[in-house]
Amino acid sequence: MKIFKLSRNDTILMLGFAIAILLMPIWLQPIGAAYPDLLQKFAIFGLFAIGFNILFGLTGYLSFGHAVFLGIGSYTTVWTFKLLSMNVVPAVIFGTLLAGLFAVVIGYVSLRRTGIYFSILTLAFAQMSYNLAYSVLTPITNGETGLRVLRDDPRVLDGLFGVVQEGSPVGNFFGINMQGYPGFYFCAVVLIIGFFISLRIFRSPFGLKLTAIKSNQNRMRYTGFNTRPYLLWAFVISGMYAGMAGSLMAVTDPLAGAERMQWTASGEVVLMTILGGVGTLIGPMLGALLIKYFENIFSAFNESALHDMFSFLPSLLENLMVTVVHPFVGDGWHLTLGTLFMVIVIFLPGGLVEGVTRLFKRRKSDGVSAKNPGPES
């Protein structure tokens, strides 16, 4: 089929990505990150960031409210679990579609403005949803406690097919429980499909139009090109990615809470995208991987672990190091996150991918200039 046809480089990229993701349990072993819970997080947030990048990376529209779709995806999934079936396929589909629906509404309104106004509009919508989820919508969202799956929920479809749940209900994929490694592989497959779609979008005329909008929207308009439908599509697609990521969160752990919609959560995905590299294919995944990995490592440290770590130093230095490092780890992980955020935006706005390419270019140009010295030398 034509849509599956890729150029040679892209095929290599796609294969490399798929293999790298599927083999994560093996190559992450040495750095102690190869346990299912964390791997699931990698895949889920990777998907979230890849979707966010379709909007921010291609069109340059900075949304500060993308976590709303994450929350909607989670809530819908849990409700599908409660009402229809513990099978994850309808749950993910419904979660994605409903998030898409909300994205149409929010996007239609927000995209009437550009720049900082767009950011504030999306932020306003996010805050509204968050506040409502906590207050009036409590019958749907179960407020602060969070929505969870119960044993005696109706589950119409399961009842119809005579599927019986034993113990506390968990999501399943036609009988395979979505916890531990099976859960990770399910997320990984969804992630790979998501990456493939994002690759197709980047290489398509549609993606080209989005990039053109980013570089100069006015010029596009002057040539008689209506940019709005394209922007809306980009917004909806990235919203659906976020919804899907939210669904997967609920699939691997069937509960949903309003804090997923808070604007700090939206900020986190922005950071992931920027850290990896805005507008690059692989960057967002890289950013998500790094942030979730370091979050995991850093939050685990406590004071005694730090003392162990620096125990090779003389005791005065050891205490000094512990006092310096201590605010950054454990509960203070957000401090590291904020610092990282600033450092990246200040020194490397293109993210890690840009950093690496710059490094390679310099090496290459160094090599070239060494071989054929320029006329001035």
Add this chain to the structure above:
Amino acid sequence: MDAILLQILNGLDKGGAYALIALGLTLVFGTLGVVNFAHGALFMLGAFCAVTFQKIMTFSKQVKDESITFFDAYKEIPYLEIWFGETGTMLIDWVVPLSILLAIPVMLLIGLIMERGLIQYFYKRSHAEQILVTFGLAIVIQEIIKSFFGANPIPTPAPEIVAGSANIGALFGLSDSVVYPYWRLIYLAFAFVVIGAVFAFLQFTTFGMVVRAGMADRETVSLLGINVERRFTIVFGIAAVVAGLAGVMYTPILPPDYHIGMDFLVLSFVVVVVGGMGSLAGAVAAGFLLGILQSFASMNEIKAIFPGIDQIIIYLVAVVILLTRPRGLLGRKGVMED
């Protein structure tokens, strides 16, 4: 009638805080062209100036409690009380108003350091990058405060004299049911004074004139040989002081915790947008307006018709304003309109 008056009063003190923060935001945006997401953090830092000052003032010594004779009991007596007796106790009581004296130089310093250390490198960068870097800064400031003061709200009471409530209703010839805490009235008056001072400073001093000229046409002013950038730096410092003072005085109303700034920031941005980006009068007007609107929306009668309206009213107004009148209530034509 009583209820309406009460709601207006309720809205005004919150509106005062919104207006003060929004004023600083607009000032910074109008002069430096920078969208500062760390402005809420400055409000929070101001509040924690008061907390720190309170900590310093109540620095205590353990003294044996003579009134208990069964066992050795100790009580903490602040040094100030030991040294100055009655005067010391009074000083501790007046800690919040007094900490204004501490907050002004501290906030000015923080503002100047922030501007010279970080913001000045972002004049020419895109708004998205400005938002991101200041957002990161806000997180950093917030977390530093959290690691020093913990995550719980810290009560900082107002002086005892103004702890009660004023009977506003009797003043206007209405029933006695309209009572209102003194401190909130003070906050309101304080907000008006600070706003008035900022406007007077901009309107009646040479410095203010140059700043206004720079806001209107930066290039021409710098062509006249005036160092606009340095003045704008000072304006950033002033904005920081205004936000800080708003924070100091707000502590008796709402015990500060580390994310108080973020809560106010999002709303203040909405206020700025509603008032009109770059319009100082708009920011102040919208601040009070939205404060009052919010307190009306939280009336039970209104909530019975539109449940949950109090949670979203401000955002709803912002969405409507942005879609129908993008330059805001009092914004100038053509300033950041698209």
